[in-house]
Amino acid sequence: MSIDPSTRYRPYTHASGGWGSARSVMHILWREQAMVKTGAALLKQNKPGGFACVGCAWAKPDDAHAHPLEFCENGAKATAWELTAQRSDPAFFARHSVSELRAWPAHALEQHGRLTHPLRYNPDSDHYEETTWEAAYQQIGASLQALPADEVVFYASGRASLEASFMYQLFARAYGTNNLPDSSNMCHESTSVGLQESIGVPVGTVTLSDFEHTDCLIFFGQNVGSNSPRMLHQLQDVRKRDAPIITFNPLKERGLERFVNPQSPGEMLGPDSTLISTQYHQLAIGGDTAAVMGIAKALLEMHDGALQDGRPGLLDDAFIAEHTEGYQRFAEAVRAQSWASLEARSGLSRGAMEATATTYANAERVMVIYGMGLTQHRQGVQNVQMLVNLLLLRGNIGKPGAGICPVRGHSNVQGQRTVGIVEDPAKVPVDLIERHFHFRVPERMGLCTVDACSGMLEGRVRGFVSLGGNFLRAIPDTSLMEPAWQTLQLNVQIATKLNHSHLLPGAQMWLLPCLGRTEIDRQDGVVQSHSTEDSTGCIHGWAGNSEPASEQLRSEPAIIAGLARATLGNGIDIDWEAWRRDYSLVRQAIAKIYPDIFADFEQRMWQPGGFRRPLGAAKRQWATPSGKAQFIVPTSIDVDDDVQAPYARRDVLQLMTLRSNDQFNTTIYGYDDRFRGIHGTRSVIFMNASDIVRLGLEAGAWVDVSTAVQPQVKRQVGPLQVVDYDIPQGCCAAYYPECNALVPLWHHAERSKVPAAKSVPVLLTLNTAGKASHDDRLIIRN
Numbered sequence: 138m139s140i141d142p143s144t145r146y147r148p149y150t151h152a153s154g155g156w157g158s159a160r161s162v163m164h165i166l167w168r169e170q171a172m173v174k175t176g177a178a179l180l181k182q183n184k185p186g187g188f189a190c191v192g193c194a195w196a197k198p199d200d201a202h203a204h205p206l207e208f209c210e211n212g213a214k215a216t217a218w219e220l221t222a223q224r225s226d227p228a229f230f231a232r233h234s235v236s237e238l239r240a241w242p243a244h245a246l247e248q249h250g251r252l253t254h255p256l257r258y259n260p261d262s263d264h265y266e267e268t269t270w271e272a273a274y275q276q277i278g279a280s281l282q283a284l285p286a287d288e289v290v291f292y293a294s295g296r297a298s299l300e301a302s303f304m305y306q307l308f309a310r311a312y313g314t315n316n317l318p319d320s321s322n323m324c325h326e327s328t329s330v331g332l333q334e335s336i337g338v339p340v341g342t343v344t345l346s347d348f349e350h351t352d353c354l355i356f357f358g359q360n361v362g363s364n365s366p367r368m369l370h371q372l373q374d375v376r377k378r379d380a381p382i383i384t385f386n387p388l389k390e391r392g393l394e395r396f397v398n399p400q401s402p403g404e405m406l407g408p409d410s411t412l413i414s415t416q417y418h419q420l421a422i423g424g425d426t427a428a429v430m431g432i433a434k435a436l437l438e439m440h441d442g443a444l445q446d447g448r449p450g451l452l453d454d455a456f457i458a459e460h461t462e463g464y465q466r467f468a469e470a471v472r473a474q475s476w477a478s479l480e481a482r483s484g485l486s487r488g489a490m491e492a493t494a495t496t497y498a499n500a501e502r503v504m505v506i507y508g509m510g511l512t513q514h515r516q517g518v519q520n521v522q523m524l525v526n527l528l529l530l531r532g533n534i535g536k537p538g539a540g541i542c543p544v545r546g547h548s549n550v551q552g553q554r555t556v557g558i559v560e561d562p563a564k565v566p567v568d569l570i571e572r573h574f575h576f577r578v579p580e581r582m583g584l585c586t587v588d589a590c591s592g593m594l595e596g597r598v599r600g601f602v603s604l605g606g607n608f609l610r611a612i613p614d615t616s617l618m619e620p621a622w623q624t625l626q627l628n629v630q631i632a633t634k635l636n637h638s639h640l641l642p643g644a645q646m647w648l649l650p651c652l653g654r655t656e657i658d659r660q661d662g663v664v665q666s667h668s669t670e671d672s673t674g675c676i677h678g679w680a681g682n683s684e685p686a687s688e689q690l691r692s693e694p695a696i697i698a699g700l701a702r703a704t705l706g707n708g709i710d711i712d713w714e715a716w717r718r719d720y721s722l723v724r725q726a727i728a729k730i731y732p733d734i735f736a737d738f739e740q741r742m743w744q745p746g747g748f749r750r751p752l753g754a755a756k757r758q759w760a761t762p763s764g765k766a767q768f769i770v771p772t773s774i775d776v777d778d779d780v781q782a783p784y785a786r787r788d789v790l791q792l793m794t795l796r797s798n799d800q801f802n803t804t805i806y807g808y809d810d811r812f813r814g815i816h817g818t819r820s821v822i823f824m825n826a827s828d829i830v831r832l833g834l835e836a837g838a839w840v841d842v843s844t845a846v847q848p849q850v851k852r853q854v855g856p857l858q859v860v861d862y863d864i865p866q867g868c869c870a871a872y873y874p875e876c877n878a879l880v881p882l883w884h885h886a887e888r889s890k891v892p893a894a895k896s897v898p899v900l901l902t903l904n905t906a907g908k909a910s911h912d913d914r915l916i917i918r919n
Contacts, residue, residue: 148814152395152410153362154369157811158210161799166217175217178655178683182216183207183367185745189669189679191215191296191654192801194545195365196345196673199746204400209366211798214806218634219653220683223250225635230256230265239640243610244805247634252650253687258642265648270691270699273647278703280627280645281600286313287581288599289627290589293558294606295320295547296654298667299676300723301693302553303730304716305604306565308701310557311576311709315583316598319558320802321550322586323611326889327512328543329554331521335767337760338752340551342540343504344673345746348375350538353500355493356384356414357425357524358510358895359544362392362812363798365672368544369396373411381496384414386510387422387793387868388823391812416492421484422791422868423777423896425511428483429523430774431490432497433471436530439498451498453532460757461529463768470770482774484865502538503528509546510793513895516776517886522769529766535757545672546802548654552670555734555750556727560585569730575710586612587890590882593621600627602700604693605651607803609638613880613892616852631696636803651693656681658692665692665720668742674750676735678742694720777896779846779884789845790828792897794873794880803874815860822901823862823870832901836861839906842871844879845898854878856904869899 151157166172181187183197184207192215197207208216229249235258238246255273256265281289291309293302309317321329329339336342348371361368372382373396384393394417395410420428440451457464476487483490497503505528511520525534525541533539545551557565560583567578584592590612592598601608609615609622622628625643632639633653639646652658658665658681666680691699698717701709716723721739728735734750741748753759759766777791796802797810797819809816813823822842829835841855854876864870873894884893 147816149391149812152397153366153392153812154397154399158399161210161811162213166213174683175213175220178216178220179206179208179213181682182212185743187679188654188681189667189677190548191219192548193365194548194551194672195367196671196675197677197747198345202345204370206400207367211363211366211801215801216655218247218804218806219251219655221250223248224253224686225249225251226253227256227267234263235265235640235642236263238635239637243637243803244807246636247804249635251633251686252635252648254689255650256648258646260642273649274699274703277627277629277647277700281312281704284600284627286579287316288597289314289602290316290318290584290592290598290600291602291604292586292589292606292608293317293319293553293604295550295553296605297549297553297693298669299549299552299556299727300667300720301604301697302549302558303556303723303727304694304697304701306557307570307574307711308697308705310570310578311574311701311705311711313579315560315562315579315581316589317558317560317583318586318589319550319553320547320606320611321554322890323892324509324546325512325543325550325891326585327517327886327891328521330889331518332525332541332543334761335522335525335769336534336541336754337766338754339554340674340752341542341672342534342752342755343542344675344749345371347504347538347540351375351502351504352380352538353496353503354380354382355497355503355505356382356386356393357505357507358386359506359508360386360390360392360795361544362390363796364508364546365544366392369413370398372396372413373398376411376413381415381500382413383416383418383493383496385418385420385425385428387419387865388795388870389417389419389863393417416496418485418489418493419863419865421482421865422793423514423775424483424485425514425520426516426523426771426776427479427774428485428490429527430471430474430771431476431479431483431485431487432494433527433530434474434476434479435491435494436498437468437471439494452530456532457529460759461766461768462763463770467526467768467770474774478774497527497531502536503531503533504538504540504542506542506544508544510895512886512889512891513893514776515779515884515886515893515896516771516773517891517893518888519771520776523771525766526768529768534766535755540755543672549669551672551674552676555670556731566730573726573729585890587882587885587892590614590618590621593618593624596624599625601625602629603638604631604697607636607638609641610636610803610874610877613877613884613894614852614882615878617850617882631693649696650687650690651696652681652685652690654681655683656685656690657683660692660695660718663719667720668724670750671747674752675747676742676750677747694723777893777898779898786845788832788900789898790824790867790869790901792842792876792879792899793868793870794876794894794897795870796873813862818858819872819875820857821860821871822857823860823864825864825866825868826861827866828869829859829861834859834901834903839904840901841904842876842879842899842901844881845900846884847881850881852879852881856906
């Protein structure tokens with residue numbers, strides 16, 4: 138059986154960046170019919186006086202280090218996607234029923250363009266119909282008043298500004314609930330839990346300037362080429378200084394192999410490219426803790442050998458003694474591990490782990506960079522803490538060029554947590570909120586994303602307000618959650634484009650169209666500015682510079698203010714209308730509630746490169762109960778233990794979900810994954826050649842994929858076409874969000890409840906019926 142002609146698989150042999158990136162950007166600018174408008178906007182993207190990228194949260198450089206074009210391929214796609222000339226206006230919804238639109242692929246829904254008017258679903262006609270903003274506010278407010286507060290969820294996707302996020306969490310808490318799940322619950326909550334326990338801060342400790350001083354970078358589970366390509370500039374500079382970069386990832390990712398800078402005429406016209414990873418170790422899915430344990434074991438053995446020979450040891454004993462606790466227990470646990478078990482679980486040879494340890498020992502300043510490949514596991518918190526353990530052994534936190542660097546996804550997902558989007562009231566300054574705004578903050582723990590989903594399944598959640606995002610496509614257990622979604626009494630979606638979360642309405646369904654990042658936000662004729670926090674804890678001011686897609690659009694702060702006024706009335710000491718007119722008043726309020734972070738907010742937000750929030754760990758000040766950084770002993774090297782393939786069942790593979798380079802989160806820009814050589818489809822599963830043969834398959838075969846646990850609940854997607862790919866034995870990979878149906882809701886990280894989508898035990902069954910349709914909406918069987 139051969140690969141279907143519509144599924145063109147050609148291994149990509151070029152570097153990341155380069156002409157491939159340039160052609161991809163030009164293609165989407167042309168397709169969105171916004172060549173001139175988007176081109177002008179891109180010149181101001183991530184620049185002083187311009188707007189913050191719609192896409193990822195990677196740091197923005199100061200003026201001295203800024204590039205002529207401070208955007209990447211996916212950032213350009215996100216901007217073109219927002220500035221498209223296409224429109225989903227009331228006439229569009231008059232032509233198409235919700236039932237009809239539900240059958241459209243996700244790509245086609247968003248491709249049709251921007252929402253332009255507030256809409257309410259009419260169940261009698263099965264159509265969305267135009268309404269007025271005031272009617273929407275009043276009717277939604279009345280519905281919220283009729284619902285018990287703890288039965289309503291206020292979700293935030295991670296794209297809203299600091300101003301909008303602060304207003305949103307105040308609205309929810311004044312309403313009476315801490316039900317404030319967000320997209321961080323689905324990706325980096327393992328970071329927030331793990332780093333807080335280990336070093337006393339919930340975020341990373343490095344900034345862009347650390348890349349200028351580092352002697353070595355170590356990557357775990359992060360695909361820079363697709364998810365944060367602007368970082369490739371820093372990586373290229375590191376490599377030009379001949380500093381090593383060591384990568385651990387099950388798949389070879391082109392952005393971590395080679396790079397051609399599209400902004401360098403010499404590189405674009407010449408044959409050369411920059412080698413990014415000097416060592417590339419393809420560990421088994423779920424083998425991260427074992428791999429780090431192996432590196433630590435090799436380092437300890439080298440350290441012991443040096444001391445026995447009368448040479449200086451390789452550990453930073455002074456740092457360990459002064460700044461840490463728990464070292465002895467950790468060292469004993471590491472030494473107790475056998476090399477055989479570490480090799481078997483990591484999928485790496487002892488030599489590979491020793492090579493990393495040797496390079497690490499020879500570098501004075503080391504940074505560890507990681508992404509969701511570490512956090513979306515059953516033991517995701519442990520994975521994060523193992524990286525901290527490794528850094529602590531040689532004092533690599535709290536000095537220039539060293540530290541821990543989690544790479545966040547959506548553009549303000551870290552910042553919204555900073556200003557109160559969090560379900561735990563213990564993580565917000567309750568006393569200051571109550572003192573300044575004169576309402577009582579609820580004491581009850583709110584719902585995170587997984588708990589909100591459970592609440593819908595059990596009928597305990599009846600109202601849902603969403604500040605951006607595509608919740609229903611982003612969450613696990615799709616086939617179970619879709620019916621539950623339709624039982625909601627109230628569903629309010631603040632959005633820029635149509636998506637599948639909007640097409641399974643419950644009793645009341647509203648679509649409230651908002652301004653995008655790129656667009657000028659005028660309130661009573663006065664242009665407003667916004668702010669966001671990037672992955673490195675730096676806070677930036679920005680403003681849109683393009684005319685809005687419709688005169689009917691409202692900003693997110695304006696929508697939140699309108700809903701709050703209609704719901705809360707005059708019982709809360711917040712002048713929502715004044716905040717709507719002047720966002721500087723919101724920033725003044727933020728500074729009162731978070732004075733240690735946001736003092737002189739209005740002036741500092743325009744500082745080149747942003748101003749950095751205080752992070753004690755970066756100065757070796759540890760806000761832990763003991764006042765020291767913690768070595769935390771892992772409970773197991775089996776990071777995903779629902780089924781321990783290949784030990785328990787030889788026919789079980791461990792599946793990781795991944796994104797193509799033609800997508801951002803749930804937004805699908807196209808059907809090509811250039812770096813992996815896939816063209817014209819997303820209905821593929823990447824497999825090791827030996828697994829293909831031993832399971833009785835062949836490249837090009839069509840298979841159905843089902844979850845290999847909890848057999849009484851059938852979770853299945855397919856058909857997917859088998860692609861022979863360079864991935865470790867026992868592992869396979871397929872695209873997110875299509876494969877979310879395979880992730881049980883309970884299959885999440887311990888303590889952080891992040892869905893464990895990077896390691897799902899699956900079984901494959903040959904599908905003899907033929908190929909999938911040419912779209913990304915795979916068949917989901919209940």
